[in-house]
Amino acid sequence: MTSPQRICAGLVKEALEDAHRGLRGLAVPGRHGRPATYIPELGRADPRRFGLAVMTLDGNLHQAGDALVPFTIQSVSKPFVYALTLADLGVEETLNRIGVEPTGAAFNAVRPQSARPGNPMVNAGAIVASSLVAGASGDERFGRIAACLSAFAGRDLVLDEQVLRSERSTADHNRALAHLMRASGVLERPAEEALEVYFRQCSLLVTAGDLAVMTATLANEGINPLTGQKIVSPEVTEIVLSVMATCGTYDYAGEWMLRAGLPAKSGVSGGLAAAAPGRLGIGVFSPLLDERGNSVRGLAACEQLSRRLGLHVMRP
Numbered sequence: 001m002t003s004p005q006r007i008c009a010g011l012v013k014e015a016l017e018d019a020h021r022g023l024r025g026l027a028v029p030g031r032h033g034r035p036a037t038y039i040p041e042l043g044r045a046d047p048r049r050f051g052l053a054v055m056t057l058d059g060n061l062h063q064a065g066d067a068l069v070p071f072t073i074q075s076v077s078k079p080f081v082y083a084l085t086l087a088d089l090g091v092e093e094t095l096n097r098i099g100v101e102p103t104g105a106a107f108n109a110v111r112p113q114s115a116r117p118g119n120p121m122v123n124a125g126a127i128v129a130s131s132l133v134a135g136a137s138g139d140e141r142f143g144r145i146a147a148c149l150s151a152f153a154g155r156d157l158v159l160d161e162q163v164l165r166s167e168r169s170t171a172d173h174n175r176a177l178a179h180l181m182r183a184s185g186v187l188e189r190p191a192e193e194a195l196e197v198y199f200r201q202c203s204l205l206v207t208a209g210d211l212a213v214m215t216a217t218l219a220n221e222g223i224n225p226l227t228g229q230k231i232v233s234p235e236v237t238e239i240v241l242s243v244m245a246t247c248g249t250y251d252y253a254g255e256w257m258l259r260a261g262l263p264a265k266s267g268v269s270g271g272l273a274a275a276a277p278g279r280l281g282i283g284v285f286s287p288l289l290d291e292r293g294n295s296v297r298g299l300a301a302c303e304q305l306s307r308r309l310g311l312h313v314m315r316p
């Protein structure tokens, strides 16, 4: 394992507080983005909420604003479930089932489902990924997913039943995707069973602080810097971080890589998780989204932190 690069705690704290102070005002719905409403419960989010957290690999957690306010993880669950799929199924078999190419299309795009899904960060690939996690039933698979995400976070994560019900009752689009994939044989589990596992993984509650710990674990070659527990292997984190870098921020992934230069994953509840390999993990929560579905203040905060702390992965 490479030794983590030390980052001065004072510098991180200052950068975090500056970013939070500077971006706090971007909270006017309509002007600074909109919350997702296609899952009705998410539309009720308080647009002022803004939590920021950084965990360095020596186990120090720095937090600002609403970093302890819980929200549903949504698509930020995808890289962590993908990590579990890779660990369970092995790298080659997982690559046979789910591609790793950026799609340039929307996260819930319906594409000809005769081949494997484009990548595990879009809904089609994520539904297949969670269906491939080892387990005899949907309940067992979800139990293993919840345990794995909890280990990444270093504490037990629980479900938000209200958001779960809300998504379940309005999920025609994801249902269509899953049934198409089932019909073509891409999805080997019954569609409704696979969807239920996927909806539940998306409805796990996390905080910005949790996301910082989870991404710090990816940045630390799979060892949680808070608990010291080894969650996945360095081979797995290398693949997960690569896919986050190329596919993690919807159809903004190319520009994001150029601007922030960090593997990241965003979600429709306003979460954004970014990793600086060998250095730190970042978690943000801010529910107002841009037209591509990325948290407006999430992108801006990560970009600022990356520049200020010199985190761009392409910069020596």
Ligand code: GLU
Pocket (backbone or CB within 6 Å): 074, 075, 076, 107, 108, 123, 167, 174, 199, 202, 266, 267, 268, 269, 293
């Ligand atoms: N549960 C959400 C869905 O599948 C997650 C989407 C996202 O965060 O990108 O629609």
